[in-house]
Amino acid sequence: MDKFASSSGARLFLAAVPDAGTAEQIHRLAGVLKRAHKFDGKLIPPERLHISLYFLGGLPERKIHAACEAATEVRAERFEVSFDRTASFQGRSDNRPFVLIGEDGSRRLQSFRRMLGAALTSRGLRRVTNTSFVPHVTLLYDARRVEEYPIWPIFWTVTEFVLIHSMKGHDYRARWSLQA
DSSP states (O other): TTTTTTTTTTTEEEEEEOOHHHHHHHHHHHHHHHHHHOOOOOOOOOOGEEEEEETTTOOOOHHHHHHHHHHHHHBOOOOEEEEEEEEEOBTTTTEEEEEEEEEEHHHHHHHHHHHHHHHHHHHHHHHHSOOOOOEEEEEESSSSSOOOEEEEEEEEEEEEEEEESSSSSEEEEEEEBBOO
């Protein structure tokens, strides 16, 4: 199979991922918060933690190639993201995402996403970019819902963005480095 191709039912998306040390830190915090909130849901493993930028699943192969070409054209500097709160998103009543969020620490991320969206749009993928965006990292899914809660900020420098094929794990199909 072509490394960019989307197989039937596959989740294919562009994302920013934390470095391994930060992913472990997030995972440890998630474990503490899971116990504190009495969640039953399974923690997202450290290697699957990410910030989704654009979902590409279900697109024909030629559109995925166009998205990858657009990604190659993006020229951006590395930037820092930070998250200083946790919250439950609405979701289904039995499967609500419990996430890290943070407005102040995501401005550069939002700017980067707009730049990537413009590149995707220039390649005929406007429909992909017409989505709302709340920067977050999902920690687990649970039936319980909790209100927003402040945490000590977690941050990392985004040095690349990736094309992830997600089925029973995350397979990085492509990577694009940001400028130092």
